[in-house]
Amino acid sequence: xxxxxxxLLSPITGFKFxxxxxxxxxxxxxxxxxxxxxxxxxxxxxxxxxxxxxxEYVEQERxxxxxxxxxxxxxxxxxxxxxxxxxxxxxxxxxxxxxIPAKRKP
Numbered sequence: 001x002x003x004x005x006x007x008l009l010s011p012i013t014g015f016k017f018x019x020x021x022x023x024x025x026x027x028x029x030x031x032x033x034x035x036x037x038x039x040x041x042x043x044x045x046x047x048x049x050x051x052x053x054x055x056e057y058v059e060q061e062r063x064x065x066x067x068x069x070x071x072x073x074x075x076x077x078x079x080x081x082x083x084x085x086x087x088x089x090x091x092x093x094x095x096x097x098x099x100i101p102a103k104r105k106p
Contacts, residue, residue: 031078033071040064 043064047057076086 027078031071031075033068036064036067036071040068 040061043052043057043060046052047054052060081089
């Protein structure tokens with residue numbers, strides 16, 4: 001009887017395994033900050049090469065840092081950290097506005 005139950009439930013067990021694997025992969029991609037950090041490094045290289053201006057750099061950097069903060073907040077929320085606990089840890093779960101510096105005169 002036990003063998004018959006295992007045979008009947010094996011498609012369901014396999015499907016559950018696939019769903020768990022997909023959920024784990026999606027979660028990893030949702031909280032992976034490596035591609036965004038690579039974009040930041042690439043942006044710094046472009047600035048050093050003179051391919052972009054400092055104003056363009058600051059604007060794109062602000063967007064990238066906002067994405068990094070979002071990922072950090074997602075990780076904390078998934079770990080069950082409340083905003084109050086995050087502040088006690090020194091990592092507030094809020095977006096911090098970035099000021100664009102005024103244009104320098106040559």
